[in-house]
Amino acid sequence: MRRYKVALLATFIVAVSLMVGQSLAHDYEKGDITVIHPRTKESVGKNAAIYVTLENKGTEVDRLIGAETDIARDAQLHTHIVEDNIVKMRRLEALEVRPGTPTVLERGGHHIMLVGLKKRLREGELAPLTLILERAGRIKIEAYVEGWAQSDDAAPAKKNSHEHGS
Numbered sequence: 001m002r003r004y005k006v007a008l009l010a011t012f013i014v015a016v017s018l019m020v021g022q023s024l025a026h027d028y029e030k031g032d033i034t035v036i037h038p039r040t041k042e043s044v045g046k047n048a049a050i051y052v053t054l055e056n057k058g059t060e061v062d063r064l065i066g067a068e069t070d071i072a073r074d075a076q077l078h079t080h081i082v083e084d085n086i087v088k089m090r091r092l093e094a095l096e097v098r099p100g101t102p103t104v105l106e107r108g109g110h111h112i113m114l115v116g117l118k119k120r121l122r123e124g125e126l127a128p129l130t131l132i133l134e135r136a137g138r139i140k141i142e143a144y145v146e147g148w149a150q151s152d153d154a155a156p157a158k159k160n161s162h163e164h165g166s
């Protein structure tokens, strides 16, 4: 009887952690590339930044060379640079994804910018996009749309600095 209870509890814990895990993280794999937890924020303007981590379990360097989506006019690779003490966005041609070293797109650094959103992204939705890698090819993913309270990211008011023409 006791054993049965322990087994039941274990099953319950696995089920709950699966559910939680699914809402917090999700991965995609193609070829040597793993796309880890693509996410964005509820949109407050016409642009939205996608953050994601790319891992390469192969032996050859791959490169993220672009992204496509139906939900915005354009999807561009961007990074932040500091010029004359001002943080600016710069468009990137490509981002290397090296074996053994994750390529991290995160707030304040590299990101995929959806430019000219065709609709507002709301918390809990999934934003579909396709990543284009030189070697691995096209990888279809869905980015979680997170609410502003969901992490330590800045509030929407501050986020406006991220709005930029292009």
Ligand SMILES: [Cu+2]
Pocket: 049, 078, 079, 089, 111, 113
């Ligand atoms: Cu940007």
